[in-house]
Amino acid sequence: MTWTFTDDLTAFLDTAGPALRADPVSNTLLLTTTDALRRRGPGAFGDGSPYFGWWTGADGAVAGVLACTPPHPVLVGAAPAEAVAALGSVLHTEPFLAGLGGFNARSQDAEVLARAWGRPVEDHRERLFRLEAPLAPSPAPAGRARPAAEEDVPLVLEWLAAFAAEADTPTAGETWIRDRISYGGILLWQDPAGRPVSLASFSRPQAATARIGPVYTPPADRGRGHAAGATHAATLAARTAGAAEVLLFTDLANPTSNRLYPRLGYVPLWDRSVIVPRADG
16 A cells, blocks of 8 residues: 655556546546646646655555645645545655645644644635536526637736636736636626626546535625626536536635525535645744
């Protein structure tokens, strides 16, 4: 029972890909990350060199997976407790984990890894929601949704930069935006006059699973239900694009989004934690 690490994406997908696809809900972040690396190359998320790992159980089957695009935290997928403990035991000895920037894992697993890491950390919690059945927003917001097009790239770029600043997350670039537009993955909500007032996006379906996000409304247009309309439209578009499962993450520190999505048919599954070194640590 051991972890194996590599910087060879093809070898990783050949060995661990079946385990990833067998549980696409738990492994949604890993699926979309490795798909982006496969299609856009190792620089898809920055200049750092990506690496990957898988844990093999006593039966010889892969039962735990991870991927990292430095300097971002390591994404740890679904894994049994013994795999998480084994990962914790090699944090200070595995060369691939040198310079580790943190973890993004199920909250109970992140706590185990943080203790093994032994550094003062900050814990940012997110909640994974799964679509049970799509519900239209009520009352219905004024306006309608339409797919974003090439001429919308500057507006989407501006809005996603503002979203990243608010959420303290990496911003999306033009390549990412154009890729999403190419399969209808960005929906704009227009007011009755045709002015874009909100957007919602969804990931390219992987293993019949897609993830909603980001969702953004400029401050001046908030409080009118535009985000609900855009999210509902993106949900339906994701299912049309082939997603049998539609997921989304919310920031637990944002009460607005945590109230909104259950009204659109989403139910909470579990929490994940993004563990990073504490600023004063």
